[in-house]
Amino acid sequence: MAWDTEGTKRKILNAAATEFAASGPDGTTIERIAKLAGVNKERVYNYFGSKQGLFSHVLADQLATAAIEIPANPTANDIGEFAGRLYDYRRKHPELARLLLWEGLTFGAEVPGEQSRGDYYGRSTSALSDSQAAGQVDPALPADLLHFLVLSVAGYWAVLPQVARMITGADTDDAAEDKRRRAGVVEAARRLVLLAQ
Known part of the structure; x- marks a missing residue:
C-alpha cells in the first residue's frame, strides 16, 4: 500500500x-x-x-488559505465589504489570529516568509494608495496606516473576544450581536476612507 x-x-x-x-x-x-x-x-x-x-x-498554510478567500485589493467602493469579509473570516477561523499573536511573541525582528507576506499586504496598501491618488479615498492618513487600521477594526474581535464580551455584554455565539458587530466593522472601515465633504 x-x-x-x-x-x-x-x-x-x-x-x-x-x-x-x-x-x-x-x-x-x-x-x-x-x-x-x-x-x-x-x-x-x-x-x-x-x-x-x-x-x-502552519502559519504560511493558514495565511495562504485566507489570501485566497480575501483577495488583497480593497478599493474605495468596497473597503467596507473588504473589512466585512476580513471580520467574517477571522470569526470563522479564530485560530489565525491566535497564531499571529504567538508569532509576534515568539520571533524576533523578522518572521519566516516576511518578504512574501509583505508583498501580499503591499498589494492592499497599493490599492488604497491608488484610490487616494484618484481622489476616491481620503488622503489624510497614509495608505499603509489606513490599511493597518482597517485590518485592526476587522480583526481585533477575534483577538480579544473576552474584551468584546465585557464591552458589548454579548458572546461571540450570539447571531444578532455578530451581525451588529459586522455592520459596525463595515461602517467604521467606510468612514476611515470617506472623503471630507
Missing part, C-alpha cells in the same frame, strides 16, 4: 494548527502534535524539520 504523503502532511498541519493556536510554539511538543495527527513524531520531523519550521509551515 502506498503512503499518502500529502494526506499525512495535511493531518500534521491541522493538528499543529490546533496545538499552536492553543499553546504557542513553546507551549506544545512535537509528540503532542504527532499524537493528535495520528502519526509518529519522526514523520513530523521528516516533513517539517524543527518545531519552529512546522510553526512557520
